[in-house]
Amino acid sequence: MPALIHVTDPMAARLPPEWAGIGSCPLPVAAGAATDLLGCHALVLTVTGRLIAEIDFTQHTCxxxxxxxxxxxQAVRFEKPAAARGRAEQTGPDPDGEVPGDARDEKDEPGPAVTIIFRSGLFAPDELPGLTPDDPxxxxxxxxxxxxxxxxxAAFERLARDTEGVPGAAAAALLRHELAALLLRLSLLDPGPAAAGHVESRTFERFRRRLEEGYPHTRRVEDYAAELSCSVRTLTRASLALTGRTAKQVVDDRVALQARRLLAATPLSVAEVGRSLGFGEPTNFGRFFHRETGLSPGQFRARFTTDRPSGIPGQRPPVD
Structure with missing residues (x-):
């Protein structure tokens, strides 16, 4: 199993333990932290201070x-708030290495976060009523x-403490129950998209699930329509109704997202990224990527460096 958590201190990378599939870890935050690919689920609760989280290239202030x-x-990066970094850079540290008082803002300083990690497939699709944790x-x-x-x-901290207990069947069952209760509470607060209640919703849901499996192999809407026993027009109508995008645009959006993830967070060459997404020729991949993002793969990758400290997400093995 690949490392799921990279940390900025000398601690070893953390994994959800095999005996439970649930664990906890520190959340290192570093200015200029690298973007990495998350190898498991992670629930992050900010406790004090602001936290900048970049999730699939969208920045959120938490x-x-x-x-x-x-x-x-997902491609994830955690950083200190830019305002705090900017003031520190402008003012400079004092002789003792501390940021001067007028450059500090306690609210801008990242505080503790409680992080729970758990592996995919921990819960069966119908195990939690109305909730499929592995549904993206x-x-x-x-x-x-x-x-x-x-x-x-309190629930996070209790669960985090229990992950440090003595391994065993009873302890694993306790962790599963605690995590299930936490996830169900989240689903009540934010249930996600409305359940499929009409034909177009059901069609798009089937299309979306099949796309998650098929996007590395085909970008042809005709292939997805054939697998789902419907017409291209049906898929396009459902996609437009649910997302405002055509079925072809939905497919290309998913491929482009994965391309950005791999370019930003893995050492794969541009050609290798293209091949992993079904492009036989680097030039074809380059044209596709430029059309979708407005940048060449090299220009996009240049925005990310690999020599910066990593945050929480672990990197998956490169795709052959």
């Missing part, structure tokens, strides 16, 4: 009491401001 549910495969379009896809952060903090 105030105290904000909860993040990060999914496997499930609850809390965006940062969630909790109505009772103290209660959630």
């Amino acid at each position: 105030e105290p009491g904000t909860l993040l549910w990060l999914r496997p495969g 379009d499930g609850p809390a896809r965006e940062p969630l401001t909790l109505p009772d952060p103290d209660a959630f903090r």
